[in-house]
Amino acid sequence: MASPQTEPLLSIRGLACSGGRRRLFCGIDATLRPGDAIEVRGANGSGKTTLLRCAAGLLTPHAGDVRRAGGQAPLYLGHKSGMSSLLSPIENMRWHLALAGGAASPAACGAALEQVGLGTERHDPCGNLSAGQQRRVGLARLAVSNARLWLLDEPFSALDAAGRALVLALIAAHRAAGGGVLCATHEGLNLPDAQVLRLPL
Amino acid sequence: MSIAIAQTRRDLAIVVRSRGEALNPLAFFALATLLFGLAGPSPETRAAIAPGAVWALAALATTLSMEGLFRRDVEEGALEQLLLHARPLWPAVLGKLFAHWCVTGLPLVVLGPVAALALQASTDVLPALALGLLLGTPTLTLIGAIAAALTAGIGRGSLLVALIALPLCVPTLIFGAGAAFAAAAGADPTPQLLWLAALLAAAATAAPFAVGAGLRVSQEY
Structure with missing residues (x-):
């Protein structure tokens, strides 16, 4: 039995999704442990947002399995701010x-x-x-x-240099505190020690 | 519980700041009453059909107001945050619907009897009409919300909301108008009012779950 300190915050097995009639991706595996970060990279339309929405539990994937630790809702920061x-x-x-x-x-x-x-x-x-x-x-x-699991969709969009630095600082602090970050980005955040998950188009 | 209160506070603040939208259904109700008054035949006929007209217009106005219930939340991403965090979803749904009813349903409880008076109904019907609207408009809101939740993912669908919700509103309409007609005929409207209360209890118990399920489905695109 894994202890809560090392138990994966998120594990994705054999995930497949389609957007409309097109198959976006299939066979995606990823494990996010406390302190880890995963950068999901891919071109526009490759399914980065779809992958994040699956990880958040907002979308039911075509096939595969998404597990989040602890039953706690993740923090999902999408393209829509959620702010009125x-x-x-x-x-x-x-x-x-x-x-x-x-x-x-x-x-x-x-x-x-x-x-x-x-x-x-x-x-x-x-x-x-x-x-x-x-x-x-x-x-x-x-x-x-x-929340221990952060799902960030293009966290740099519309931000100036100071804003980007702020995002990186927040992510670093979160990881240092034992949190995990899954973020979608087309340009790359270059987070230290991050896994990179490339989505084919 | 705290989620329900937070949701009510948030939605009331939003409604107050988007005044025009909230007043549209009430303006529709007032205008339609006016048209009824102008187009109606003799004053006696108008007085006779006034309670039924008020109830039909109240049902239409409520259904009309439901279309925009979730649109802003869908567009701004607040709905997906709600789906992620509010587990179970029904307290937030109840909070949201209560805020909506305060702005669209509660004014009808006051406007309804005024409209009936304008259509020259006798003053005997007014208590039964007001009490009926107080019990009936929350039911109309709850039923309309199910339709609004089911159509939340497809953008503007006002006609669809009406097509789904209005058939389900028929029992409320029948008992509501029935109470007022009973009072007009000098009978006791209590049985019809009790039926309205029973419908409200059923809708308040079941609808928040249905709305929650509808919203979850609507975000799966």
Whole structure:
């Protein structure tokens, strides 16, 4: 019996998916252990997002098996931010925390938004923020998350250099704390000691 | 429970900030009543059919309002977050529907009797009509939400929502209008109102699960 420290956070066996009528990928195997990271690389349309949605449990794969440790919901940061454009970053964060069952206080939300550089915009509606700033609201979720498995879909999109550095710092801290990261990227994040999973087109 | 409250707070905040959308079904209800008044025949006929007209328009207005229930959440990705984190899903669904009903159903409880008065119904029907709408509009919202959940993945589908939901709304419509007609005839509307309460209990028990299952299916594309 593996201990909780080494038990895989995510294991994928023989995963196959199709998008529409086209077969996207088949026979994908991956194991993500605590402290690990996997970069899923592939061209546009190769099925990176589909793979992540399968790993999150949002999609039922064609064939194969996805297991997540501990029954805890993963943190999924997709192309859609999950933030309402009519609510402010702080209101969105509160809803997310209530959902994730985290005990983080409003003060912690404020601190997280401060950390991602949205200290002054925290009460503006998200719809008034720029694309990069909206992306940063999503990053604030990473900062307060207690999920051990992170599924990040193109975490660099719409971010400036400082934003990218912030993503890398958050990922590094999460891995150091025993978390795992599965991220989809077409350009490569070059995470240290990361496995690379290439999807053929 | 905390998820239900958080969801209600969030949705009420969103609705308040998108005022126009929330008022559309109520505007439809008011305009349709006006047209009924103008196109109706003699005042006696109008007064006689007023409770039935109010109920039919309330069912249409509620169904109309359901189409956009999940659209924003689907587009912005809030729905997928809800599906991932809210296990079980029904408390969040109940919270969401309660917020929606507060904005679209509750005003009908007040507007309904006003519309009946405008159609020259006798004041005897008003208590039965208001009480019936109070018991019936949540049922209409719950039923409409099932249809909205099933069509959440296919974008705009207002007609589809109406086609799915309206047949299921028929019992509520019959007992609701029946209560008001009984009161108009000088009879006791209690049996019909009890039936409305029973329908509400059944819908409140079953619909949140159906909505949750529908939403899960809708995101599998």
